[in-house]
Each structure stands twice: as C-alpha cells, then as structure tokens.
Amino acid sequence: MLHTDLDVCWKVQRALVEQGIDFEIVKHGYGKGSRPAVEQLSGQKWLPVIEFDDGTVYRAESDDMAARVRAGELFTAAAG
Secondary structure, X not given: OOOOOOOHHHHHHHHHHHOOOOXXXXXXXXXXXXXXXXXXXXXXXXXXXEEOOOOOEEOOOHHHHHHHHHOOOHHHHHHO
C-alpha cells in the first residue's frame, strides 16, 4: 500500500514505528463519513485516535500526535 503524508494516520503510524512502539491498526473507513466506533471511543469522528491499554484515548492533529511520539511523550498523553 502506498502511504503519503496526506494520510494523517500514516504520519502517526510512521512515528510509532520509528520509535519502536508496538501498536495495532484498527481500520475505521476512509473519508469524512460517519465513524460510530470512533465516536463512541473518543467522542468525535476524526482520526487518528490512539487507545491505550488502560482504555484512555489520545486524539490531536496528526502532526502534533507524531511530534509527541517522536519526543518520547506519547504515554504522558495517557496520563494527562
């Protein structure tokens, strides 16, 4: 599959891979349509969303999420 930086999920996925953080990809469809599972999880329909093992979720703009991952601060998102 071809990935580009236009794919917001790929931006975060690439940062997770670079940092050696294990994760599972859960597909929620493409485009701007309804995403009931994402809305139930995070309260909104936008991706990407990271769900931590304790059930907390982290959602921000993909560039901000990727920067947090690369800075080693992903798990501080779960704490606060």
